[in-house]
Amino acid sequence: MLMFILRRILQTIPVIIGVTFVVFFIMQLVPGDPAVLLAGEGASKETIEAIREQLGLNQPLYIQYFEYLTNVFKGDLGVSLKNSQPVLNEILVRLPITIELAFFSIIITIVLGMAAGIISAVKPYSLTDVSVMLVALLGISLPSFWFGLMLMYFFSVKLQILPVAGWDSLLHVILPAITLGAGGAAIVARMTRSSMLEVIRQDYIRTARAKGLRERIIIYKHALRNALIPVITVVGLQFGALLGGTVLVESIFAINGLGRMIVDAIRMRDLPMVQGGVLFASLIFVVVNLFVDVFYRFFNKRIELN
Amino acid sequence: MKERNKPILEVKGLKTLFTTKRGVSKAVDGIDFTLHKGETLGIVGESGCGKSMTSLSILRLIPSPPGKIAGGSVYFKGKDLVTMSEDEMRKIRGNEISMIFQEPMTSLNPVIPVGEQIAEALRLHQKMGKKAAWDKSVEMLKLVGIPSPEKRAKQEPFQLSGGMRQRVMIAMALACTPEILIADEPTTALDVTIQAQILELIKDLQTKIGMGVIMITHDLGVVAETCDKVAVMYAGNIVEHASTEQIFADPKHPYTQGLLNSLPKIHEDQDELITIDGSVPSPYNMPAGCRFASRCPYAEDICATHQPDLISHSEDVKVRCWKYTDKWTGKRDKEGVV
Amino acid sequence: MDTTAEKNIILQVDRLKQYFPVKKDSIFKPKAYVKAVDDISFELFEGETLSIVGESGCGKSTTGRAILRLDEPTDGKVLYMGKDILTLNKKDMRKLRGDLQVIFQDPFASLNPRQTVKQILNEAMAIQNVVEKSKRKERMLELLGYVGLPPEALERYPHEFSGGQRQRIGIARALAVNPKLIICDEAVSALDVSIQAQILNLLKKLQKQFKLTFLFISHDLSVVRHISDRVMVMYLGKVVEIAEKKEMFDSPLHPYTKALLSSIPVPDPTLKRDRVILKGDVPSPIDPPGGCRFHTRCPFAAEKCKQEEPPLRELVNNHFVSCHLAETLPV
Numbered sequence: 001m002l003m004f005i006l007r008r009i010l011q012t013i014p015v016i017i018g019v020t021f022v023v024f025f026i027m028q029l030v031p032g033d034p035a036v037l038l039a040g041e042g043a044s045k046e047t048i049e050a051i052r053e054q055l056g057l058n059q060p061l062y063i064q065y066f067e068y069l070t071n072v073f074k075g076d077l078g079v080s081l082k083n084s085q086p087v088l089n090e091i092l093v094r095l096p097i098t099i100e101l102a103f104f105s106i107i108i109t110i111v112l113g114m115a116a117g118i119i120s121a122v123k124p125y126s127l128t129d130v131s132v133m134l135v136a137l138l139g140i141s142l143p144s145f146w147f148g149l150m151l152m153y154f155f156s157v158k159l160q161i162l163p164v165a166g167w168d169s170l171l172h173v174i175l176p177a178i179t180l181g182a183g184g185a186a187i188v189a190r191m192t193r194s195s196m197l198e199v200i201r202q203d204y205i206r207t208a209r210a211k212g213l214r215e216r217i218i219i220y221k222h223a224l225r226n227a228l229i230p231v232i233t234v235v236g237l238q239f240g241a242l243l244g245g246t247v248l249v250e251s252i253f254a255i256n257g258l259g260r261m262i263v264d265a266i267r268m269r270d271l272p273m274v275q276g277g278v279l280f281a282s283l284i285f286v287v288v289n290l291f292v293d294v295f296y297r298f299f300n301k302r303i304e305l306n
Numbered sequence: 307m308k309e310r311n312k313p314i315l316e317v318k319g320l321k322t323l324f325t326t327k328r329g330v331s332k333a334v335d336g337i338d339f340t341l342h343k344g345e346t347l348g349i350v351g352e353s354g355c356g357k358s359m360t361s362l363s364i365l366r367l368i369p370s371p372p373g374k375i376a377g378g379s380v381y382f383k384g385k386d387l388v389t390m391s392e393d394e395m396r397k398i399r400g401n402e403i404s405m406i407f408q409e410p411m412t413s414l415n416p417v418i419p420v421g422e423q424i425a426e427a428l429r430l431h432q433k434m435g436k437k438a439a440w441d442k443s444v445e446m447l448k449l450v451g452i453p454s455p456e457k458r459a460k461q462e463p464f465q466l467s468g469g470m471r472q473r474v475m476i477a478m479a480l481a482c483t484p485e486i487l488i489a490d491e492p493t494t495a496l497d498v499t500i501q502a503q504i505l506e507l508i509k510d511l512q513t514k515i516g517m518g519v520i521m522i523t524h525d526l527g528v529v530a531e532t533c534d535k536v537a538v539m540y541a542g543n544i545v546e547h548a549s550t551e552q553i554f555a556d557p558k559h560p561y562t563q564g565l566l567n568s569l570p571k572i573h574e575d576q577d578e579l580i581t582i583d584g585s586v587p588s589p590y591n592m593p594a595g596c597r598f599a600s601r602c603p604y605a606e607d608i609c610a611t612h613q614p615d616l617i618s619h620s621e622d623v624k625v626r627c628w629k630y631t632d633k634w635t636g637k638r639d640k641e642g643v644v
Numbered sequence: 645m646d647t648t649a650e651k652n653i654i655l656q657v658d659r660l661k662q663y664f665p666v667k668k669d670s671i672f673k674p675k676a677y678v679k680a681v682d683d684i685s686f687e688l689f690e691g692e693t694l695s696i697v698g699e700s701g702c703g704k705s706t707t708g709r710a711i712l713r714l715d716e717p718t719d720g721k722v723l724y725m726g727k728d729i730l731t732l733n734k735k736d737m738r739k740l741r742g743d744l745q746v747i748f749q750d751p752f753a754s755l756n757p758r759q760t761v762k763q764i765l766n767e768a769m770a771i772q773n774v775v776e777k778s779k780r781k782e783r784m785l786e787l788l789g790y791v792g793l794p795p796e797a798l799e800r801y802p803h804e805f806s807g808g809q810r811q812r813i814g815i816a817r818a819l820a821v822n823p824k825l826i827i828c829d830e831a832v833s834a835l836d837v838s839i840q841a842q843i844l845n846l847l848k849k850l851q852k853q854f855k856l857t858f859l860f861i862s863h864d865l866s867v868v869r870h871i872s873d874r875v876m877v878m879y880l881g882k883v884v885e886i887a888e889k890k891e892m893f894d895s896p897l898h899p900y901t902k903a904l905l906s907s908i909p910v911p912d913p914t915l916k917r918d919r920v921i922l923k924g925d926v927p928s929p930i931d932p933p934g935g936c937r938f939h940t941r942c943p944f945a946a947e948k949c950k951q952e953e954p955p956l957r958e959l960v961n962n963h964f965v966s967c968h969l970a971e972t973l974p975v
Contacts, residue, residue: 527909
C-alpha cells in the first residue's frame with residue numbers, strides 16, 4: 001500500500017510538468033503580443049523591444065518555457081500585468097475561499113447523493129424510489145446559474161433567511177455550496193442506486209442473508225462497502241466538474257475566489273494571472289485524483305492483485 | 307434406525323412460484339421429503355429441475371419478487387418455517403440451519419476479512435464477545451483444514467484459492483453447530499482433487515457434529531459417495547425417492563433410469579451412450595399429464611392426460627409413475643416397442 | 645486399436661512453450677511469467693481421439709489455443725502434416741484453418757447472436773470457399789441432418805435453441821468446411837448429463853463418418869474415458885503421462901494420475917475404494933516448484949524429485965510417464 005502511494009505520488013510529477021507545458025503553450029497561442037500590451041498604445045519600437053528583452057520574450061520558446069518552469073518550481077509565477085503584484089500572493093488569498101466552497105459542495109454531493117441513492121435502492125421501484133430519482137433527474141438537468149439564482153431569490157429575497165451574496169460567515173456558504181453540489185449529488189445518487197442494486201444481487205449478499213443477519217447490517221456492512229467502489233470514481237470525476245463550476249457560482253454569488261479571479265484576469269488580458277490560476281486549478285485536480293486513487297485502492301484491495 | 311426417530315425436517319407439499327413477464331413458472335411444485343439427525347439426503351436432477359429453488363425455499367431465501375412460496379409447509383423441530391415471522395426465521399438461518407453455495411469465488415464478501423465473516427454469525431447467534439468470536443472463527447478455520455488459520459483469518463477472499471474459499475464457507479456455515487447443513491452444489495466449481503477433499507471434509511464434520519445434510523447436486527457420483535437417500539427431481543417434482551443403494555441398483559422411474567444410463571462409465575467401455583431423447587418441458591407451460599411423458603419410452607395414453615402421484619412402491623421406494631399402478635396396461639411393452 | 649507404428653501422424657507438437665507475462669508490482673522485480681505450457685511434446689495420429697486432461701491451470705486449454713495460434717506460442721513447433729504451422733503467414737494460416745476447427749465449451753458465446761443458423765453456416769463456408777454458392781443451401785441442409793437438427797433450424801437465431809442444440813450448431817459450423825482435425829475444448833462440460841450423452845454420441849458418429857481426428861480437452865475423466873483412444877495428463881504446464889486409454893485407466897503410473905482417477909466420485913454406492921486424497925492446492929504457475937512440479941503434493945516424493953525434473957520416458961509399450969519413481973511405486 002505504502003509502495004503504491006509512493007509510486008502514485010511520483011507519477012504526478014510528469015503530470016504536473018505536462019500541465020505547465022500545456023498552460024504555457026496555450027498562452028502562446030492567445031493572439032496579441034504581451035510586450036505590445038504592456039508598453040501601451042503608441043509606444044515606440046525601441047520601448048517594445050526593451051520590454052521584450054527585459055521579459056526574455058526574444059528568447060527561443062523552449063528557453064522561455066524552461067525559465068517559466070524553473071520559476072514555477074521556485075514559487076515565482078510572475079507579476080500581474082494589472083497591478084504589478086506577484087501572482088502567487090493573489091492566488092494564495094483567493095485559493096482558501098475556493099477550497100472552502102469546493103469542500104462544502106463535495107460534502108453535499110457525497111452525503112446527499114449517497115443517502116438518496118441508498119434510500120432508493122433499499123426499496124426499488126417504490127414511490128420513494130421514483131420520487132427520489134425524479135428529483136435527481138431534475139438536479140442533473142437544471143443549469144447551475146438558473147438554480148443558483150432561484151435559490152437566491154427564494155431564500156434570500158423572499159424568506160430573507162440567508163445572505164444574498166458575499167463571503168463572510170458560514171451562512172454565506174450554504175447557497176453557493178448547494179448550487180455547486182446539487183448536480184454532483186444527483187449523479188452520485190443515481191450511481192449509488194444502480195451500484196447498490198447490482199451488489200444486492202450478488203452471491204455474497206445471499207450468503208449474508210443465509211447467515212441470519214438483519215437487513216440493516218446486510219445493507220450497510222455487506223452491500224454498501226462494495227457498492228461504493230464505483231461511486232468513489234464518480235465522486236472524483238465530479239470534483240473536476242465542480243472546479244469548473246466554481247467559475248460560474250463565484251460570479252453569481254460575488255465570491256472572491258480563484259474561479260472569479262481567473263474570469264476577471266481573462267477579461268483584463270492579465271496573462272500571468274490566468275496562467276497561475278489555471279495552473280493552481282489543475283494542481284488541485286491532480287491532488288484530488290491522487291486521493292481518489294488511494295481511497296479506491298483502500299476500498300478495493302483486489303485490484304492490487306490484477 | 308432412521309425410521310424410529312422423529313425427523314428434524316419435514317417438507318410437505320412445498321410450492322414455489324416465479325412470476326415473470328413470460329408467465330408463472332412452477333419452480334417447485336409440491337414436494338415432500340424428510341430428514342433425520344445425522345442423515346444425508348441427496349436431491350439430484352438436471353439444471354432447471356428446481357433442486358436449488360427447493361433448498362432456497364427451505365430457508366426462505368428465494369429472491370422475492372419474482373419468487374414466492376405459494377404453499378406447503380417446512381416443519382423444523384415441530385415449527386413451520388413457511389409461516390414463521392421474519393425475526394424468528396433469522397434466528398434459524400446460519401444458526402440451526404446453515405447453507406453453503408456452489409460458487410466459492412463469489413459467495414464470500416470480497417471486502418471483509420474471512421475471519422470477520424465467520425465471527426459475525428457467532429456474535430449474532432451465540433452472543434459471543436468480539437474476542438471470543440474471533441478466536442472461535444480461527445478455531446473453525448483450523449477445523450476445516452486451513453493452514454496458518456490466524457494469518458488466513460485476517461485475509462480477504464481474493465487472497466485464497468477456490469478450495470480454501472469453500473473451506474471458509476463450510477467453517478462459516480458450521481460455526482454455530484447447526485442441526486442441518488444445506489449444501490447446494492458445494493463442489494461443482496472445484497477441481498476433482500479439491501472436490502474429493504471438500505466432500506471428505508463435509509462427511510468428517512457431519513459425524514463430529516451429528517447434523518443432517520441436504521446435498522443438492524447434479525452429479526450422481528457425488529450422490530453415490532455421500533448420501534444415505536436420494537430424491538430425484540424433474541421439472542419441479544420429485545419423481546423418485548429411495549435409499550442410495552436402492553436407486554443405483556434398481557432405479558424405478560424411467561427418468562432415473564435414463565439419467566443413470568446416460569452417464570459415461572469410468573470402469574467399462576461402451577460404444578454408444580444411452581440417451582434420453584427430447585428435452586425438458588418449459589416451466590411456463592407444463593403438460594397436463596406426467597411431465598416426463600413426451601420423453602418416456604413407456605408412455606401410454608394416461609401419461610399424457612393425468613399426472614401420477616408420488617406413490618409408495620415398496621417400503622423404501624416412492625415413485626411418481628403410472629407404470630407402477632394398476633392403471634398401467636403395459637401395452638407398449640407387450641408390443642415390443644421398448 | 646492398431647499399434648501406433650502403422651498410423652500417420654497428423655499433428656506433431658514439439659517442445660511447445662506458452663508463457664504469459666505477469667504485470668509487475670515493482671520496477672525492481674524481474675519480469676515474471678505464467679508458464680502456462682512449459683516445453684511439451686506429443687503427437688496426434690490420423691483418425692484418433694487424444695484427450696488432454698488435468699485440473700484448472702494445468703495448461704490443457706492453452707495447448708489447444710496455441711496449436712490454433714489463437715495465442716501466439718512463445719516457443720516450439722507445431723507440425724501439421726509435416727509443415728510448421730507457427731511459421732505460416734496470415735494467408736496460408738487462413739487456408740489451413742479449414743482443416744483445423746474448434747468447438748468451444750460455451751456454444752452461446754461462440755455463436756453470433758444476430759446471425760441465423762443459415763448465416764452462421766454460410767459465413768463459415770464463404771470464408772473457406774469450400775462449396776459453390778449455388779450448392780450451399782443443399783449443403784447446409786445436409787449438415788443439419790448430420791448433427792440432428794431439423795431443416796427449419798436454418799432460419800432461427802442461436803437464442804431460440806437449448807444448450808445442447810446450440811452445441812449441435814457449433815458442430816455443424818465446424819463440419820461445414822470439411823475439417824480434418826477438430827479441437828474440442830470442454831465441448832460438453834456445460835451440458836446436463838442426458839444432453840452430454842447425446843453430444844458425445846454425435847461426436848463419435850461423425851468421427852467415424854468423416855474420419856475426423858479429435859484433440860479432446862476436458863476435465864471430466866468419465867467423458868474422457870468414453871471418447872478417447874489415448875489420454876494425456878497434464879499438471880502445471882507439463883505432460884505427466886501419456887498412454888492408451890485402457891492402459892491409463894487400468895494401470896496409471898504417475899502418482900498424480902492415480903490421485904486424479906481415485907478422486908472421481910463413482911455413481912456406484914457399492915464400490916468402496918481406497919482413495920488417494922491429495923493435500924493442498926495446485927501451486928502457482930508463476931513460480932512453479934523446482935524439480936518435479938508435483939513433488940509438493942506427491943505422497944511419495946523423494947529427495948531426487950525436489951532437485952531434478954523427471955523426463956517423459958516410455959516405461960511400458962506406448963505408455964509414457966514423467967516420474968523418477970514410476971517403477972518402484974505400489975500399484
